[in-house]
Amino acid sequence: MADDTRAVFSALDNAKTQLYHFKAIVIAGMGFFTDAYDLFCITAVTKLIGRLYYFDPHSDSPGKLPVDIKNAITGVALFGTLAGQLFFGWLGDKLGRKKVYGITLVTMVGCAIASGLSFGSTTKSVIGTLCFFRFWLGFGIGGDYPLSAVIMSEYSNQKTRGAFIAAVFAMQGTGILFGAVVATLISRIFMSAYPAPPYSVSKVLSTQPEGDMVWRIVLMFGAVPAALTFYWRMKMPETARYTALVEGNHKKAATDMAKVLDQEFATREESNKLPVHPTTSSYGFGSSEFFHRHGLQLLGTASTWFLLDIAFYSLQLTQNDVYPASGLMNKASTMNALEEMFHLSKAMSLIALVATVPGYWFTVFLIDKIGRFLIQLGGFLMMTICMAILGFQYGNLRGEKCPKERHSNKDFCDGHPVMFTVLFALTLFFANFGPNSTTFVVPAELFPARFRSTCHGISAAAGKAGAVIGAFVVQKYTQNGASSDIKKAIIGLSVVNLLGFVFTFLVPETKGKSLEELSGEDQELGGNAAANGHTANGHSHSAVNGESEMV
Template sequence: MSAESAPASSDAQDASSHSTAPARKHHSNLEDLENEHNPRFPFILSYTEVKLLGIAGVGFFLDAYDLFIINPVATMLQYRLYGGHSLPPGLEGFIKAGANIGSVIGQFAFGYSADYFGRKAVYGKELMLIIFATIGIICDPTGAISANGALIWLGVWRIILGIGVGGDYPMSASVATDRANVKRRGTLLAYIFANQGWGSFVGSLAFIIILLCYKPTMDAGAARAWRILVGLSLIPAFGTLYQRLTLPESTRPREEERSDDRKACRFTDVRDDPTCDGGHREEAPPQEFFAYFSEWRHLKILIGTCTCWFLLDIAFYGINLNQNVVLQQIGFDGSSGTPWERLFKIGVGSLIITALGFVPGYYVSVLTIEYLGRKWIQIQGFLLAALFLGILAGQFHELSTPAFIVCFAFLQFFFNFGANTTTYCYPAEVFPTKFRASAHGMSAACGKAGAILSALAFNSLSKQIGTPAVLWIFFGCCIAGAGFTLLLPEVRGRDPDLVYEEELRERRALRHD
């Protein structure tokens, strides 16, 4: 690969909007996204952006698909393994929390690896792990081992699945942001994250269709359909694997300090260009990371992204991992009828919930994020989610069914037209390329930690203090999230690499003085 030097500091702004790099050995039109100057509305995507959206968005589709299907799969396994009786509480919690536990590992590991080894060297490996784990899940030998052993098998493979799903967060965010035009960056990220809404929707729809296919057979036969429901996720995974593995490295410049002339080297060239110190750095990557975040101006932003995501996921996953409370209120909890009827009611109820709040909220964020800004959307999302949580908590036993549905739909809407979208966008947009994936992985891992805490504590707390009291806790988390958002700068139109370059220039000036 021929060496490419980053533009001089004085020309950095021009370089961010005009392509002046010579022809590259491995070129893809996706590499031109970062230089694309598009006068259209930011939410109207070009062909290359749609292509990138398809490559990067599949991980979030699979994340939400998995989040949805584990509840009906657990219900199916009641009939397959325990004759319709409830799963052992400890093992049920293990299989439901397994993916989130794995996600924390994957977010840290893949985030750091993407910054250290480069995006191209790592991207696609997380999807291979998802495929491998999914195959392991559907090969669960339920007829050859004990019922409890089958659940342990499922839980272990779901942890491995979670590592891949978690790794997709920092990888896809970094790959997309590295290529995005700064004026359309938030829109592209919001589009990618909106695939979570479609994952939930398609999961609900697939569940209903599979049950309808089993209706002519005996009712208990539907309990064996869980492998099909899990295996369907392999279709989008295999469909995008090749594209991920062959995606070229982004050409976005990455400033590397040199011990001699401080020459800035391109991110893609730092390991291949002998003029760039042969890939050697003045400091080891962990030292650079800790040095950067030892400054309060950077640390407070990392605290903000981590804490906001943690607080959001306590409330968001606390609600969505325990939808049986909501389904019970609207009569779709599957508490009566034949096995097939009970499963079908759960599927229809979940489809209603997804259509009412999930998908609309994501796409309002897509349409407005470049106009309203991330900070405004996140604060109003936290506050309005808190409002509807307060209504549900205060009037939990008094609300009529229509009022409950409307209130819950608005709650879901403002989760997604709010912090559930922006907590994903913020770490990808506020940190420079050099630390982006690591910081994003840390922030996402804090979010999953909140999800795990909520999943493990919700049921026991509901029994001890009541569901309304738990909803008041979620209310407090949302209020606190709005407060911690004040630590974050607005990132609309902000190029973190140029900010970082200016900081380095100031630091060098101080050294010379």
């Protein structure tokens, strides 16, 4: 049976890039597209929600959300994501990748729609139901992290595995951009359909009914891409590595991969008559042997993801406060609710287009050339440098407050908004051409198949724990907008990135090695799994035409 298993793995590792690889990237990637849209579109609508439900006509920042409410709206999905990563990561190893994959997608679709339909007769009830549904939305999103990563890694060939997994994750950047574009277009449409008079209390109140529809439409739109991929996800076969190594069903693994690879595998007749049982079972998750073999690796993947997300989510979720400081937006008191949302989402689109999205795709194109380790190390280093400059020079870059009679529509004077924006954009670029991508890729490669999804879920959940710190602790510390507090926070985040640089040395390079070699499963199979394109008896497999289940 080991020979049959090695034959299938060899074919997977040595397969030429073909149509099924790109289909798998799109099918798994659309989940991440939806994940990013749902998690980050909330940034574009929080100020609008504040205008609608917490309007104060006497404030320079009309509709500024109370800090606890803002943290709850932007951060509750992160708690759900953390829980989902742990639960579905574990379940993916117990029930299989395919069975759990559909559950996460249905959860995302249903809760995205429900978030937009948040009901209630009072502000508290509307916000409460919104937070409730966004928690469960995050729960479904959390499951997509380990499952998408592991499915793609187990489908991929050895030569371009990193690029394929990174391409799935790169859909996150596209989802961030798409969310900002949707918010821009919808707010613009409603601005044209419902023009408001010059700024006044009545102007803001007059946009309330239309604005209430806008944020709901933006949130519900996240259900569309997820729903479109449900059918294709259900058509994907279980990965051969799970079927062979965890379920022990070598014949089914060969049959599934024959359909996917358009290639036929001859399994030994006597092996097909034996009872189905896992091929590898020498040690379990959490055992002393597991920690001896993989303890430092899991610490490395979890700690670097944790440290990265403290900084990454602090930046992503505070964009609506950063852009006025950088000069990309006018002061809130000069705009009505829909105008503020329009200009905010437009600024988010610009940053996503020139910094966020390119960073992901630089990783896709270079990860299998220069390796995961160097990309992650360089990303953390550049984030540290950029944020250190932003922090130590914050006062000079932003500039002093202008007297009311000068530049009254701006929140800065004699500063350097262009340099501020460039440094902010570079930080996001090197986050994505760096640890934000590699921390997703590596946990899907290092660990044995029987707990690969679990370990990826733990690493991802550690990241979301960092995101919670970014969403709650960092935002609360800077809630008053005091220049000194923001300066300290940014400097603190640069130190966090430096720690990520240090902990990266716990994570081994995975470029150019088979999954079984990395996890040690080749030894358990009795040899180097997938070492070449031949079976143990030296006979190669001939390709035949067949129709993929994914088509």
